[in-house]
Amino acid sequence: MKKAFSQLDLIMEFFKANANKDISHPEVVDWLTKEWYKRTGKVFRDPDRGIRSLHQKGYLQKINKGIYRYDPNFVNLREDLEDFTPALKKQILQRDDYKCVICGMGQKEGVELHVDHIKPKDLGGKASLENGQTLCSRHNFLKKNLKQTKTGKKMFIRMLESAKENKENELVAFLEELLSIYEKYNINGHIVWKKDN
Incomplete structure (x- = not known):
């Protein structure tokens, strides 16, 4: 039985047709969404995820932020990557x-x-x-x-601002203590947070 054509197949089709070229995200995403709709009549929901997946598995090289390349001589497949069943x-x-x-x-x-x-x-x-x-x-x-710790720190800072506005004192104390741990261990020190005195 022939395997059904997938979204990942379409992504690879594009990159193979443009082998050894640095391709920016917008260029590939625009083509993928139009081509998938043309072939299937359906919307390609998350082409970015598919591109990342092929990069993680070793089919595509990430050249810079949002720029990928397919080089048939440098495919480095990662069989150890596990997806959830x-x-x-x-x-x-x-x-x-x-x-x-x-x-x-x-x-x-x-x-x-x-x-x-x-x-x-x-x-x-x-x-x-x-x-x-x-x-x-x-x-x-x-x-x-942003990676997880950055996301968390930024989220806690936003939550703290909201808690202060709503005068939720227990939540303010909790979040300040939590953010002070980020500071103590210099986790994401480039994201600035200073405790009010």
Whole structure:
């Protein structure tokens, strides 16, 4: 039986047709969304995720932020990268009550949910219950772009500002203590937070 043509196949088709060229995200995404719709009549929901996946697996080289290249002589396949099985995804979603572990939004609010590797798979993170978490599409995007500790620190700073505005003193004390730990261990020191005196 012939394997169905997938979105990843289409991404590779584009890069193989443009081998050894540095391709920017907008160029490939524009072509993918138009071509997928032309061939299937369906919307290509997340081409960025597919491109990242092919990079993580070793098919594409990341040249710079948002720029990828396919070089047939330098394909470096990573067989050790683990994806969550459908059964494990379901288990993680159930454990997290079908809500983003960062913001608490979920299916009831119409939010798209993703099962995410806490430790990224390209850094050796396993597809396990312990290394899985439920994130909304927004926080999954933020995590990928800011890395987890940066995302967390920025989120706690925003939460602190909101708690101060609403005069939620216990929450203010908790968040200030949490942010002081970031400062104590110089985690993401480039993200500035100073405790009010």
